[in-house]
Amino acid sequence: MTDRPDRPDRVVPETARRRRRPTKQGTVLSEQVIVDTALRLVGQHGAQAFTVRRLGLALGADPSAIYRYFHSTDDLLLAVADELIGLGLDGWRPTGDWRADLREVGMRIHARSLAHPQAAVLAAYRTTGRANEIRAIETMLGILREAGFPDPDAVSLYHAFIDQALGFAVLDSAALALPATARHADNGVWDTAYRGLSPDTHPHIAATADLLAADMRRSAYPLALDLLLDALAARLPS
Amino acid sequence: MTDRPDRPDRVVPETARRRRRPTKQGTVLSEQVIVDTALRLVGQHGAQAFTVRRLGLALGADPSAIYRYFHSTDDLLLAVADELIGLGLDGWRPTGDWRADLREVGMRIHARSLAHPQAAVLAAYRTTGRANEIRAIETMLGILREAGFPDPDAVSLYHAFIDQALGFAVLDSAALALPATARHADNGVWDTAYRGLSPDTHPHIAATADLLAADMRRSAYPLALDLLLDALAARLPS
DNA sequence: CCCTTACGACAACAGCATTGACGTTCTGCG
DNA sequence: CGCAGAACGTCAATGCTGTTGTCGTAAGGG
Numbered sequence: 001m002t003d004r005p006d007r008p009d010r011v012v013p014e015t016a017r018r019r020r021r022p023t024k025q026g027t028v029l030s031e032q033v034i035v036d037t038a039l040r041l042v043g044q045h046g047a048q049a050f051t052v053r054r055l056g057l058a059l060g061a062d063p064s065a066i067y068r069y070f071h072s073t074d075d076l077l078l079a080v081a082d083e084l085i086g087l088g089l090d091g092w093r094p095t096g097d098w099r100a101d102l103r104e105v106g107m108r109i110h111a112r113s114l115a116h117p118q119a120a121v122l123a124a125y126r127t128t129g130r131a132n133e134i135r136a137i138e139t140m141l142g143i144l145r146e147a148g149f150p151d152p153d154a155v156s157l158y159h160a161f162i163d164q165a166l167g168f169a170v171l172d173s174a175a176l177a178l179p180a181t182a183r184h185a186d187n188g189v190w191d192t193a194y195r196g197l198s199p200d201t202h203p204h205i206a207a208t209a210d211l212l213a214a215d216m217r218r219s220a221y222p223l224a225l226d227l228l229l230d231a232l233a234a235r236l237p238s
Numbered sequence: 239m240t241d242r243p244d245r246p247d248r249v250v251p252e253t254a255r256r257r258r259r260p261t262k263q264g265t266v267l268s269e270q271v272i273v274d275t276a277l278r279l280v281g282q283h284g285a286q287a288f289t290v291r292r293l294g295l296a297l298g299a300d301p302s303a304i305y306r307y308f309h310s311t312d313d314l315l316l317a318v319a320d321e322l323i324g325l326g327l328d329g330w331r332p333t334g335d336w337r338a339d340l341r342e343v344g345m346r347i348h349a350r351s352l353a354h355p356q357a358a359v360l361a362a363y364r365t366t367g368r369a370n371e372i373r374a375i376e377t378m379l380g381i382l383r384e385a386g387f388p389d390p391d392a393v394s395l396y397h398a399f400i401d402q403a404l405g406f407a408v409l410d411s412a413a414l415a416l417p418a419t420a421r422h423a424d425n426g427v428w429d430t431a432y433r434g435l436s437p438d439t440h441p442h443i444a445a446t447a448d449l450l451a452a453d454m455r456r457s458a459y460p461l462a463l464d465l466l467l468d469a470l471a472a473r474l475p476s
Numbered sequence: 477c478c479c480t481t482a483c484g485a486c487a488a489c490a491g492c493a494t495t496g497a498c499g500t501t502c503t504g505c506g
Numbered sequence: 507c508g509c510a511g512a513a514c515g516t517c518a519a520t521g522c523t524g525t526t527g528t529c530g531t532a533a534g535g536g
Contacts, residue, residue, distance in 0.1 A: 010495085012513070021501060021514060029515085052493060062516050064495080073493065074420050125412040127424040127454075129431030134440065137432075137450075141442035155449040160462040167405025170412075174363040186365040193367030194375075202372065204379035211393040216365075224398040230472060231465035248526085250482075257482050257533050267484085290524060300485050302526075311524070 011071055025060030031069050034059065035083050038076065039119060047118040047177060050077075078130065081123030086132035088112035094139065098147035099229055105140060106165045106225045113169035117176040124170045137162075148237055157232060164228060168221040190216050248305055263298030269307050272297065273317050277354060285356035285415035288315075318354070319361035323370040326350050332377065336385035337467055340399065343378060344463045347403045348410070352457075355411035362404045362411075375400075386475055395470060402466060406459040428454050 014031045022028050034055070041049050041058050052073055056063030070076040088108045094101045113120035127133070140162065144154040175183065190213040199206040252269045260266050272293070279287050279296050290311055294301030308314040326346060332339045351358035365371070378400065382392040413421065428451040437444040 010514090017513085023515060051491080053491075063493085064517085065515050067494075068514055074423075125409045126420075127427045129427035134431070134435070134443070138440045138443050141446060145442055145445075151446050152449055155446050155453050156458070156461055159453050159458040160465060163406060163409055163458045164402060164462050167409045168401060170408050171363050171401055171405045174408075178363075189365045189367035193372070197372070202376045204383055205372070205376050207383070208379060208389050208393050211390055215393050215397050220394070220397040220401045223394055224402055224466070227398060227466055227469035228462070230469040234468060234472065248483095255482085256535095259483060259532065261484065289522090291522090301524085302486085303484050305525070306483055 010067055011069065014069075023059070023061040023065065027060040029059065029061060029065060029069065031079065034066060034069055034076065035079050038080050039083065039116060042080075042118045042122075043116055047122055050118075050122065077123055078126055078128040080119055081126055082128045082130035082132045084112055084116060084119060084123065085109075085128075085136050089132065089136055089139070094143060098143050099233065101143050102140070102161065102232075103225060103229060105136075105143075106161070107222070109162075109165045110169050110172070110219070110221050113166075113173050114176060117173035120169055120173040121177050124166045124173070149235075150237070153235070157235075161228060161232075164224065165221075168219065168224065172219045172221065187217070247309075249307060249309055252307075261297070261299040261303065265298040267297065267299060267303060267307065269317065272304060272307055272314070273321055276314065276318055277321070277357075280354060280356050284418065286417050288356050312360075315357055315360050319357045320368070320370075322350060322354055322357055322361075323368075323374075326370065327374060327377065332381060336381050337471065339381050340378070340470075341463060341467060343374075343381075344399070344403045345460070348407050348457070348459050351407035351411045352414060355414040358407055358411040359415055362408045387473075388475070391473070395473075399466065399470075402462065403459075406457065406462065410457045410459065425455065 017030075020028050020030075027033070037058050038050065038055055041055060045054075050073075052063045052066055055066060059066075066076065070079065088111075089105075092104065092108065113124060137158075140158055141154060144158055145151065149157060175186070178186065194205055194212060195209045197205050197209070205212065255268075258266050258268075265271070275296050276288065276293055279293060283292075288311075290301045290304055293304060297304075304314070308317065327343075330342070330346065351362065375396075378396055379392060382396055383389065387395060413424070416424065432443055432450060433447045435443050435447070443450065
């Protein structure tokens, strides 16, 4: 959706750009500079800092200049999301062990999202169709197909795998991205509301309150990922 | 979290209300009427219809009248989400078959979220510690413990189970809550950007493009849930 | 029956994304 | 070399959004 301007279009594809005119404040714009600045902005000031006007301010450019590079803020968001995907995959090579490879990819997606929780919350559920996303899908599909899964299974299992990774990424990122007060309040609930429930009314919670309070502080993704891989291994044709 | 107005406050607690003055168009407002109308509005016209102004229009009242009942739109959304939690497990009883019960609970969480995506996106990662949440946890922990999982396993497997359900709920809800234009664009990507990639550069995507485009339109949660249950069954002590 | 005040309405404000018009400055071409 | 035309940064304007200060009216207890 983002390219192929058949009609006169405000946006020029990055590859066709030739004239780099600095803004009044001296910045030279580019897709990369804008995406990097957006990531930094969101990382420093939270997701609500992701507005065209504040981005323009941070760039030292008029907000509308951004529309020379992206069709809309949504378009820009997709570019940011794709950058995150790319950062996660950089410097990784498959080993040939499908289970180890899938596990590594899953953990990388999760870790990269937690490193930029605000951006992850905004972008994790989008389909970008951009270079890094395509590369990631090709890689994961390849792992499954070469492991021996027939195509229909490979596709639907890939779907389950990636959505589980992204779902946990969103959930855990959202918890991190919460304002400090709300985050502490949510954490405290496990000690206040759940410890001390009567065994008569809530036997199962009462019996495991300590375990619950401890377990809920961590991400459940590593376990969920291993469970998924267990199930995949069991379904692999021999 | 939202009440206890120690200072002069625009909002009067529902219990202390006495004067019910109809609006110009004849509606009599109340917390319940506003929450119900908001739910209906989101259900009928999509998540982007959830604005104070459109809600005022639907109520037949000035938008600012809503602030006599809720401190902010976020406050209102939490009230809506709370309403949803109450509807979730109503009328359901465990059958004693742990696998069928867990599957039913997972599917209910997912379905309820999809029915009201906007509220689900904002509420899924918060720990409320309120009555309905406690009831749900007690139920799920009970299913696992009575199935025969030792306590530490029951707790961590519960954690993986609930976060998987909520993660998929957020992901799929967010896709539904997207503005129509972005949603269609995301869907279209599978037909435009992924179909027609060369088998030379992207052999795995090229071989499965049709399968991908078809599979990605559906939620992967039912499959992911079954995979998780497979893995649980395999880990159950005999 | 009247006084207090709950509460709905109005208007205004700040901030949002987006766009059409304008003018400067860069660059390929002659 | 220089010039034409386009690339692209800037400005101004539009119509949204949530939110709030103020005012008037009507409800209902005394």
